[in-house]
Amino acid sequence: MYQPIQLPYSFSSFVPKLSEKTLKNHYEGHYLRYLKQLNQILANQNFSFSYQAPSLYRNIDAFPIIIRDDILFQTGGVLNHELYFQSISPSKVEVPEPLKSKLTEKYGGIGQFEDRLFSLAAELPGSGYTFLAVNPSGDLVLLNLANQDSPYMFGMIPILAFDVWEHSYYLDYLNHRAEYLENMIPFLNYQNINQLYKQALTEQKSI
Numbered sequence: 001m002y003q004p005i006q007l008p009y010s011f012s013s014f015v016p017k018l019s020e021k022t023l024k025n026h027y028e029g030h031y032l033r034y035l036k037q038l039n040q041i042l043a044n045q046n047f048s049f050s051y052q053a054p055s056l057y058r059n060i061d062a063f064p065i066i067i068r069d070d071i072l073f074q075t076g077g078v079l080n081h082e083l084y085f086q087s088i089s090p091s092k093v094e095v096p097e098p099l100k101s102k103l104t105e106k107y108g109g110i111g112q113f114e115d116r117l118f119s120l121a122a123e124l125p126g127s128g129y130t131f132l133a134v135n136p137s138g139d140l141v142l143l144n145l146a147n148q149d150s151p152y153m154f155g156m157i158p159i160l161a162f163d164v165w166e167h168s169y170y171l172d173y174l175n176h177r178a179e180y181l182e183n184m185i186p187f188l189n190y191q192n193i194n195q196l197y198k199q200a201l202t203e204q205k206s207i
């Protein structure tokens with residue numbers, strides 16, 4: 001069975017920008033439910049859990065066609081939430097290298113990158129995530145995907161996920177998604193994003 005990640009901060013870490021109730025319900029009510037459902041579907045298929053969840057995308061053809069969509073949806077629900085929770089941090093740090101140089105080269109600066117992320121996330125129709133991902137050429141891509149779709153579906157490795165499903169913010173911001181984004185984008189965990197960026201570059205080269 002896949003095991004849940006533990007948050008490296010408490011549910012109240014982002015108060016007053018994000019309430020304890022929102023974060024607790026997001027983790028326990030949404031993320032853990034996706035994990036339970038994914039484990040259940042895979043266990044019903046006698047899956048041996050011999051590889052990590054991201055590899056399910058590559059191996060999806062091994063499962064009956066009738067349950068593939070469900071597996072992909074639940075896998076996205078698990079991995080996208082794990083990345084979202086790891087994409088934010090209550091302790092702000094300088095953007096480390098090599099991510100800083102890459103973001104500056106690509107978007108003109110960290111501020112401009114955050115503005116672009118904000119615009120994309122604000123524009124996303126319905127439910128989904130705004131991702132920063134590394135494509136097979138090692139380049140950075142900012143993209144929106146609907147529901148629980150993942151950049152892994154398109155050969156990219158996600159290194160940042162920003163959840164814009166209403167459950168991420170509705171208790172605190174009602175339908176004012178832009179306010180949620182304005183208040184939470186400053187908490188991006190660039191330490192972790194940089195770590196994942198370096199790993200993704202290595203992985204893309206070795207595929």
Ligand SMILES: [Fe+2]
Nearest residue numbers: 030163165168
């Ligand atoms: Fe969510």
